[in-house]
Amino acid sequence: MYDFDLVIPSSVADAASAMKADGAQALGGGQTLLPTMKQRLAAPEVLVKLSDLAEMVGVSAASGILRVGGATTHAQVAEEGAAYPALAALAGNIGDPAVRNRGTIGGSIANNDPAACYPAGALGSGATIITDRREIAADDFFTDLFETALDEGEIITAVNFPIPDAANYQKFDQPASRFALVGVFVARFGDAVRVAVTGASNGGVFRWSVAEEALSADFSASAVEGLAVNAGDMISDLHGSAAYRAHLIGVLTRRAVQSC
Amino acid sequence: MPKVTMNINGRARSTEVENRTLLSTALREKLHLTGTHIGCDTSQCGACVVHVNGKAVKSCAVFAVELDGATIDTIEGQAAPDGSLNVIQQAFKDHHGLQCGFCTPGMVMSAAALLKDNPKPNEAEIRDYLEGNICRCTGYQGIVNAIMAASGQAVPAIAAE
Numbered sequence: 001m002y003d004f005d006l007v008i009p010s011s012v013a014d015a016a017s018a019m020k021a022d023g024a025q026a027l028g029g030g031q032t033l034l035p036t037m038k039q040r041l042a043a044p045e046v047l048v049k050l051s052d053l054a055e056m057v058g059v060s061a062a063s064g065i066l067r068v069g070g071a072t073t074h075a076q077v078a079e080e081g082a083a084y085p086a087l088a089a090l091a092g093n094i095g096d097p098a099v100r101n102r103g104t105i106g107g108s109i110a111n112n113d114p115a116a117c118y119p120a121g122a123l124g125s126g127a128t129i130i131t132d133r134r135e136i137a138a139d140d141f142f143t144d145l146f147e148t149a150l151d152e153g154e155i156i157t158a159v160n161f162p163i164p165d166a167a168n169y170q171k172f173d174q175p176a177s178r179f180a181l182v183g184v185f186v187a188r189f190g191d192a193v194r195v196a197v198t199g200a201s202n203g204g205v206f207r208w209s210v211a212e213e214a215l216s217a218d219f220s221a222s223a224v225e226g227l228a229v230n231a232g233d234m235i236s237d238l239h240g241s242a243a244y245r246a247h248l249i250g251v252l253t254r255r256a257v258q259s260c
Numbered sequence: 261m262p263k264v265t266m267n268i269n270g271r272a273r274s275t276e277v278e279n280r281t282l283l284s285t286a287l288r289e290k291l292h293l294t295g296t297h298i299g300c301d302t303s304q305c306g307a308c309v310v311h312v313n314g315k316a317v318k319s320c321a322v323f324a325v326e327l328d329g330a331t332i333d334t335i336e337g338q339a340a341p342d343g344s345l346n347v348i349q350q351a352f353k354d355h356h357g358l359q360c361g362f363c364t365p366g367m368v369m370s371a372a373a374l375l376k377d378n379p380k381p382n383e384a385e386i387r388d389y390l391e392g393n394i395c396r397c398t399g400y401q402g403i404v405n406a407i408m409a410a411s412g413q414a415v416p417a418i419a420a421e
């Protein structure tokens with residue numbers, strides 16, 4: 001990998017000004033960025049280390065919201081996210097223990113890998129992504145494969161998750177990568193239900209609105225029986241065909257509802 | 261070049277690194293602690309697992325320069341100074357937890373991290389915790405048995421004898 005300058009800021013304000021440098025990029029836990037730099041798919045000139053910024057680390061629950069600091073590791077969310085059990089379980093099942101000890105929510109959401117778990121959790125919960133400049137609704141945040149609404153140099157400082165009445169995440173593991181081959185996050189707030197799907201679509205994480213309508217009317221596994229996702233939009237690779245992924249979405253949605 | 265000082269296996273060690281130097285490279289090439297193995301260098305295999313401030317981390321996926329002041333434990337610190345193996349290492353030896361030994365430093369460090377959090381894990385918990393550690397030789401059963409034995413539990417009956 002190419003060498004770079006490293007900035008270790010002592011506050012979010014310092015980090016934000018360091019991010020204005022040409023070729024600057026945020027360094028979270030590095031679990032995605034380091035492998036990418038080794039392959040020279042990324043060659044930042046300046047890395048701004050966010051992972052130990054106290055302002056950006058921590059999990060807290062108040063008035064129905066679970067707030068997760070942008071530099072909080074997956075392991076910490078798994079351990080301290082008890083106020084939102086489905087999200088804590090999602091975090092505790094990302095990758096493997098060593099990845100969870102370094103990888104952060106901000107890095108996962110900013111990266112928006114089409115097979116990542118947190119994008120499904122954030123979109124499924126209707127979370128708000130908080131940056132050093134503004135607040136972005138999850139519905140507007142995940143714009144395409146590896147694309148988000150973040151501007152150049154913008155830093156995710158926290159994510160606010162409304163805590164649903166019931167929720168569950170079903171991840172069908174892709175055992176080699178340890179990401180989701182398909183993952184479905186279901187959350188019920190009163191009668192309103194959100195269903196977010198990761199791992200499946202060529203456009204990245206998405207809401208399965210037909211299933212949301214059916215489940216909002218009748219929150220039972222049988223309500224989504226027979227509903228199909230258009231396989232034309234699905235990822236097809238050596239791990240699974242588009243039709244297989246489309247099928248898994250139905251299966252995992254039913255399992256998630258049953259586990260709520 | 262930046263200088264980092266880390267407490268490695270109970271001793272303060274300093275070395276100069278480039279910003280891009282991985283912890284695995286610093287350990288192996290700068291400090292000559294070659295017990296930490298590089299299997300894949302792509303975060304997949306876990307041969308490079310060490311503890312950073314008590315937590316299992318893939319040393320090929322963290323920059324040494326980020327760890328100034330950190331406490332690092334590697335496989336070299338596991339045996340007693342006279343060379344006698346610790347309980348996990350001895351159990352790996354006794355229960356066929358290794359064949360070629362390439363994955364073993366990472367396996368032992370992951371097992372040590374697991375047993376610190378969960379002193380009596382069941383077989384499913386052991387397999388789940390070792391998800392990020394790949395072994396191409398043993399078929400894992402010997403490793404699972406070793407960790408059961410190291411935590412003072414009965415070893416499953418199908419143990420290789």
Ligand SMILES: Cc1cc2nc3c(=O)[nH]c(=O)nc-3n(C[C@H](O)[C@H](O)[C@H](O)COP(=O)(O)OP(=O)(O)OC[C@H]3O[C@@H](n4cnc5c(N)ncnc54)[C@H](O)[C@@H]3O)c2cc1C
Binds near residue numbers: 104154155304
């Ligand atoms: C073996 C393995 C298995 C994995 N399995 C899974 C899995 O099952 N599910 C899953 O979801 N993920 C998985 N991951 C990915 C893991 O969750 C990463 O930790 C995560 O995607 C990136 O987080 P990071 O903190 O390491 O970010 P980094 O690698 O440091 O950064 C990733 C990107 O985000 C940017 N960035 C980082 N932090 C911020 C911030 N606060 N604000 C703005 N931009 C930021 C960086 O500039 C970079 O572009 C796996 C990774 C590995 C190596």
Ligand code: FES
Binds near residue numbers: 305
């Ligand atoms: S060498 Fe680090 S995970 Fe394989």
Ligand code: FES
Binds near residue numbers: 358361363396397
């Ligand atoms: S003993 Fe050979 S890879 Fe595990």
